[in-house]
Amino acid sequence: MSIKFYNTLTRKKEDFKPIDEKEIKMYSCGPTVYYFAHIGNLRAYLFMDTLRRVLKYNGYKLKHVMNITDVGHLVSDADEGEDKMMKAAKRENKDPFEIAKFYMDAFLADIDKLNVDRPEIIARATEHINVMEEYVKKIIENGFTYQTEDTVYFDTSKLDKYGVLSNRNVEDQKAGARVEFDQNKKNISDFALWIKAPENHIMKWDSFFGKSYPGWHLECSAMGCKYLGDHFDIHTGGVDHIPIHHENEIAQSKGYSGKIPANFWMHVEFLQINGGKMSKSLNNLYTLKDLEDKGYEPLVYRMFNFTSNYRAQINFTFEAMDSAKIALNRLREGYLKHCEGNSDVSNDEITAYKQRFLDAINDDLNMPVAMSVVWDVIKNPNKSQKFKNLLLEFDEVLGLNLKNYKKEENVLPEDVLELVKARNEARINKNWTESDRIRDILIEMGYTVKDSKEGTIVQK
Ligand code: AMP
Ligand code: ZN
Numbered sequence: 001m002s003i004k005f006y007n008t009l010t011r012k013k014e015d016f017k018p019i020d021e022k023e024i025k026m027y028s029c030g031p032t033v034y035y036f037a038h039i040g041n042l043r044a045y046l047f048m049d050t051l052r053r054v055l056k057y058n059g060y061k062l063k064h065v066m067n068i069t070d071v072g073h074l075v076s077d078a079d080e081g082e083d084k085m086m087k088a089a090k091r092e093n094k095d096p097f098e099i100a101k102f103y104m105d106a107f108l109a110d111i112d113k114l115n116v117d118r119p120e121i122i123a124r125a126t127e128h129i130n131v132m133e134e135y136v137k138k139i140i141e142n143g144f145t146y147q148t149e150d151t152v153y154f155d156t157s158k159l160d161k162y163g164v165l166s167n168r169n170v171e172d173q174k175a176g177a178r179v180e181f182d183q184n185k186k187n188i189s190d191f192a193l194w195i196k197a198p199e200n201h202i203m204k205w206d207s208f209f210g211k212s213y214p215g216w217h218l219e220c221s222a223m224g225c226k227y228l229g230d231h232f233d234i235h236t237g238g239v240d241h242i243p244i245h246h247e248n249e250i251a252q253s254k255g256y257s258g259k260i261p262a263n264f265w266m267h268v269e270f271l272q273i274n275g276g277k278m279s280k281s282l283n284n285l286y287t288l289k290d291l292e293d294k295g296y297e298p299l300v301y302r303m304f305n306f307t308s309n310y311r312a313q314i315n316f317t318f319e320a321m322d323s324a325k326i327a328l329n330r331l332r333e334g335y336l337k338h339c340e341g342n343s344d345v346s347n348d349e350i351t352a353y354k355q356r357f358l359d360a361i362n363d364d365l366n367m368p369v370a371m372s373v374v375w376d377v378i379k380n381p382n383k384s385q386k387f388k389n390l391l392l393e394f395d396e397v398l399g400l401n402l403k404n405y406k407k408e409e410n411v412l413p414e415d416v417l418e419l420v421k422a423r424n425e426a427r428i429n430k431n432w433t434e435s436d437r438i439r440d441i442l443i444e445m446g447y448t449v450k451d452s453k454e455g456t457i458v459q460k
Contacts, residue, residue, distance in 0.1 A: 002015045002016075002362065003015070003016040003054075003055075003058060003362045004016065004362065004363055004364055005234075005264055005266060005364050005365075006266065006311060006364050007263075007264045007265060007266070008165055008242060008265040008266065008267050009164065009165060009260070009263075009264070009265045011167075013364055014264075016233075016264065018060065018233050019231065019232065019233055019263070022061065023060070023061045023062065023063050024055055024060045024061070024062050024063070024064075024233050024234065025062075025063050025064075025228040025229070025232035025233050025234075026051075026052075026055075026062060026063070026064045026065070026228075026232065026233055026234040026235070026236070026262075027064070027065050027066075027067075027220065027224040027228060027232065027234070027235050027236070027261075027262065028045075028048045028064065028065070028066045028067075028119065028235075028236040028237065029066075029067065029220055029236070029237040029238075029241055029245065030066040030067045030068050030069065030122070031068065031069065031103075031104075031107050032069040032070075032084055032085075033068055033069065033070050033099070033100050033103035033104040033107060034084040034085050034087070034088040034099060034100075034103060035084075035088060035103060036103065036106055036107075036110075036287045036289070037106075037107050037110055037287065037288070038278060038285050038286060038287055039271060039278075039286050039287065039288065039291065039301060039316065040270060040271040040278055042110060042111070042114060042288060042301070043268060043270075043271045043305060043314065044237070044238045044268050045111050045114070045116050046114060046116065046301075046302060046305050047236070047268035047305075047310040047365075048066070048116070048119075048236055048268075049111075049114075049115075049116040049117050049399060050310070050365050050367065050397070050399075051234070051236065051266065051365060052064060052117050052119070053117060053396060053397045053398075053399060054361045054362070054365055054397055056117075056396070057358075057361065057396055057397050058362070062119075062120060063120055063121070063227070063228065064119040064120050064121070065119060065120070065121040065122075065123055065223060065224060065227045065228060066119040066121070066122050066123070067122075067123050067124070067125060067219055067220055067223055068100075068104050068107075068122060068123065068124045068125065069125055069216065069219065070085070070097075070100035070104065070124050070125055070126050071085070071125045071126050071129075071203050071213060071214065071216075071219075085099060085100065085203070086202065088103075089202070095202075096202055096203055097126070097203075100124075100126070104124070108122075110287075110288045110298075113288060113298040114288070114298045114299070114301065114302055115298075115299065115302065115399045115400075115401055116399075117399070121227050123223045123227065125214075125219040125223075126203070128219065128222060128223050128226070129205045129207075129214065131222045131223060131226050132214045132218045132219060132222040132223075133194075133205075133207050133208065133214075134222075135218065135221060135222035135225065135252075135256060136152065136193050136194050136214070136218060136222075137208060138256050139154070139193065139252060139255040139256050140152065142255055142256070143158065144158045144159075144251075144254075144255035145193060145255075146186065148184045149196070150195060150196040151184065151192050151194070151195050151196070152192070152193045152194040152195075152209065153184070153185060153186075153190045153191065153192060153193065154190055154191050154192075154193050154248070154251055154252065154255060155186060155187070155190055156187050156189040156190050156191075156251055157186065157187050157190075158255070159251060159254055159255075162189050162247065162251055163189070163247055164247070164250060164260065165242050165243075165246050165247055165250065165265060166242050166243045166247060168189075168243070168247070189247075191215060191217060191244075191248050191251075192215035193214070193215045193217075193218055193252070194207070194209050194212055194213075194214055194215060194218075195209075195212055195213055195214075195215060196209055196210055196211070196212045197210075197211045197212050197213055201213070217244075217245055217248040217249055217252065218252065220245075220249050221249050221252040221253050221256065221261065224249075224261055225253070225256065225257075225261070230253065230256070230257035230259050230261060231257075231259050231261060231262075231263075232261060232262050232263075233262060233263055233264060234262055234263070234264045234265075234266060235249075235261065235262035235264070235265050235266070236265075236266045236267070236268070237267055237268075238267060238268055238270070239267045239268065239269055239270060240270070241267065242267055246265065249261065267311075268310045268311075269310065269311055269312055269313045269314070270313055271313070271314050271315075271316055272313050272314070272315050272316065273286075273315070273316045273317075274315070274316075274317055275315055278316075286316075288301065291321070294318070296321050296325060299328060299400055299401065300321060300324050300325045300328055301321070301324070302399065302400065303324040303325075303327055303328045303331075303400065304316075304320060304321055304324035305367075306367040306368065306370075306371050306398070307320070307324070307368060307371075308367075308368065309364070309365070309366060309367065309368060310365055310367075311364070328400070330378070331374070331375075331378060331400070331402075332402065332405050334378030334379065335378065335388065335391050335402050335405065336405070336407060337383050338377075338378075338383050338384060338385070338387040338388040338391065339385075339388050340383065341382070341383020341384045341385065341387070341388070342383075342384065342385065343382035343383055343384040344382075344384070345382055345384045345386045345387065350386055350387075350390055353373060353376070353377055353390060354390070354393075356373045357370055357373045357374070357394055357397075360372075360373060361397055370394075370397070370398075373394075374391070374394055374398070377390055377391060377394075378391070412458060412460075416442065416445065416447065416458065419438050419441060419442055420442070420456065420458050422434075422438055423435050423438040423439065423442075423449075423456070424456065426438065427451075427456075442458060446460060447459060447460055
């Protein structure tokens, strides 16, 4: 059975063939750990997770690296450039290493809650400074750089082509062209590989360039090469990585080994909110914790993501989350019904479902179609152990943790128990006004109240 993935490099869907049948080697650009991940970021890791699960479902073993960007451009306010780690350090009055550790742990906790299958290797940039230094030295040796007093730049005009992913041409971007840019650079697409640290720079290391630090694109090329070699199967990231970060990674790898590092480049589209961008200023930037506080368990967000293909934008609304919540509950209930069933089902029927599911996931991770197969199994009127096992098999890809799902016991919280007790007393005293008043409060709180000869049944 062939697997087809859309490859940004060739701009078409292609048959996926691993370089080595025994093990697929893959790299994913990980988070910059200066704040809590927002749900848009988390979509990127749910895509990465589905890709992992689909490859495993097809029987492959994986060696997968994800980086953690914990070194930023830590310059003073007077200097240029984004300074995420430094801003966070100031905001929280903490050391940037402490900030990085805290938000890395928070990120890992979030992806665990989403039941993301963690990559085999999670590599922190700050633990690979020497790897990056060796990598950059070779690029210099190979003649792809030039230096100013404080920066080693990559010279993109030395490449046969810069911009292979986004199909851009370096000739269009020469110095003096339309756009203004750093006058120290020869070409507008050139970028910093290694930078001398100003006095007030916090994260810096002794290197061939004195007290200095790496440019932020370098970590992915250097760590990818260390763990996966100079040519591997798949590289993933968000669509925002296509025009700069991944072009620069490819440039660095060509400067280092002459090769484009990965055969397949896969990119996940953005999550939008109410049809627009998420941003702090619009007050519409949510974390996983925000969703939990609003009563959505993390797996509801996972379920919501299956409503769209990873290459399409997805629009986040709370109405859509409510639908995902209902759908997840129905799916679980449907699964439990099959757990209790004993109907006889033919093996042909099971094989047909399996084939449809496999066709969908192997067609560039088409999760909406895969979910339609899952629903067909759920809704099958014959309840059967075979369907239960089939759903568990599908769940290796879905990651909805069905096997651990049990019907929640109807345990009522303390305040509800108090109200039920007060209502029972009112009923004994034939105080119907009070009893009705308490019943209305319980209904308002989301409970059903049924009085019968055996007593009162209160349920969420
Ligand atoms: P960062 O931590 O900023 O490096 O981003 C981590 C990942 O989240 C990257 O792969 C980005 O491409 C991705 N990303 C950022 N914003 C969104 C969004 N709104 N939807 C989907 N992915 C996003
Ligand atoms: Zn990267």
